[in-house]
Amino acid sequence: MIQHPFPLSRRKFLAGSLATGAAIVCGGLAGRTASASRGISPNRRRELAADDGKALVTITLDLEMSRHYPRRGMMEWDYQKGNLDADTKAYSVKAAEKAAAKGGFIHYFCVGRVLEQKDVGWLTTIIKGGHPVGNHTYDHVYVLASTPEQTQFRFQRSPWLVEGKTAADVIDENIRITTLSMKQRLEIDPDGFRTPGGFQTALNGRADIQQMLLDQGFSWVSCKYPKHNAKKEGREPLPEVYQDIVSAQAEAQPYVYPTGLIEVPMSPISDVNAFRSNFWKLEHFKKAIRMGVEWAIENRACYDFLAHPSCLVVEDPEVETIQMICDIVRDAGDKAAIVDCDTIAERARLRHQP
Numbered sequence: 001m002i003q004h005p006f007p008l009s010r011r012k013f014l015a016g017s018l019a020t021g022a023a024i025v026c027g028g029l030a031g032r033t034a035s036a037s038r039g040i041s042p043n044r045r046r047e048l049a050a051d052d053g054k055a056l057v058t059i060t061l062d063l064e065m066s067r068h069y070p071r072r073g074m075m076e077w078d079y080q081k082g083n084l085d086a087d088t089k090a091y092s093v094k095a096a097e098k099a100a101a102k103g104g105f106i107h108y109f110c111v112g113r114v115l116e117q118k119d120v121g122w123l124t125t126i127i128k129g130g131h132p133v134g135n136h137t138y139d140h141v142y143v144l145a146s147t148p149e150q151t152q153f154r155f156q157r158s159p160w161l162v163e164g165k166t167a168a169d170v171i172d173e174n175i176r177i178t179t180l181s182m183k184q185r186l187e188i189d190p191d192g193f194r195t196p197g198g199f200q201t202a203l204n205g206r207a208d209i210q211q212m213l214l215d216q217g218f219s220w221v222s223c224k225y226p227k228h229n230a231k232k233e234g235r236e237p238l239p240e241v242y243q244d245i246v247s248a249q250a251e252a253q254p255y256v257y258p259t260g261l262i263e264v265p266m267s268p269i270s271d272v273n274a275f276r277s278n279f280w281k282l283e284h285f286k287k288a289i290r291m292g293v294e295w296a297i298e299n300r301a302c303y304d305f306l307a308h309p310s311c312l313v314v315e316d317p318e319v320e321t322i323q324m325i326c327d328i329v330r331d332a333g334d335k336a337a338i339v340d341c342d343t344i345a346e347r348a349r350l351r352h353q354p
């Protein structure tokens with residue numbers, strides 16, 4: 001038996017297994033090229049999307065500041081969603097590294113205004129690591145708003161910024177200049193679009209917004225966030241709350257809108273809903289996420305974990321939840337893979353074809 005002079009690190013072991021095709025650990029990585037391309041290669045994406053025996057799990061982080069973080073009462077972020085603080089940026093990089101060390105990766109969505117900051121090196125580090133980054137609008141605008149002031153707190157305080165514009169103008173421009181800022185400052189095209197906020201009814205019945213996104217070159221949107229119970233009575237959420245969250249996973253499956261735009265829903269429960277709105281503890285959040293991911297694997301369905309580094313840096317400082325998801329997918333063997341949102345969209349597209 002040949003003894004290696006140095007014990008292989010876990011990361012090298014995983015990379016080696018993937019290179020030889022011996023094991024698909026967090027399957028998504030298997031399709032990624034060694035170059036700077038992000039997410040999964042087109043061929044591997046089609047293969048994974050078409051494999052009905054495989055659950056598709058994506059880990060997504062929205063790069064923005066969140067009210068009440070890092071401490072309760074902090075509301076100014078409502079006006080400056082893109083002014084990420086040092087801890088949030090450091091956590092975003094750390095999460096990418098922890099996921100990669102487990103053979104996975106993260107699909108990020110950034111607000112364009114963060115690209116006004118002096119240093120965007122933290123984000124280029126993430127991009128160079130192969131993690132996709134999508135468009136999350138410039139100021140975190142509400143895409144279902146009917147007046148310009150409704151789109152964002154910033155424009156209520158500073159209405160001159162949107163003087164003479166319609167809500168549709170503000171939303172269209174907010175998405176367009178984010179794409180432009182990503183091209184100019186990051187030298188990438190956005191990897192998809194996620195609406196600020198999630199809506200139970202998604203963009204159903206809003207062909208105008210669907211068409212706006214299609215016209216700006218997006219083939220999918222991550223918008224739907226299904227209704228579910230999240231109340232905590234006493235120390236831990238009741239069993240029926242967990243059960244309701246599991247039941248909601250069936251409502252978080254991708255589909256095609258009549259315009260052809262594809263919906264890639266977010267899977268409950270989000271970090272801000274659990275921690276900020278309902279004061280959950282980390283162990284209970286992890287339990288709910290585990291149950292949701294396991295449901296997706298049992299049903300060979302899709303799961304889209306949704307969280308925010310600005311919240312997790314306080315609530316889950318060691319990146320436990322994301323690492324747990326990678327472990328669950330790895331342990332599921334060929335029944336699941338870590339993917340980007342594009343792969344989930346591709347599955348909906350394939351199933352929609354007659």
Ligand SMILES: [Zn+2]
Pocket residue numbers: 062064136140195196197
């Ligand atoms: Zn957001």
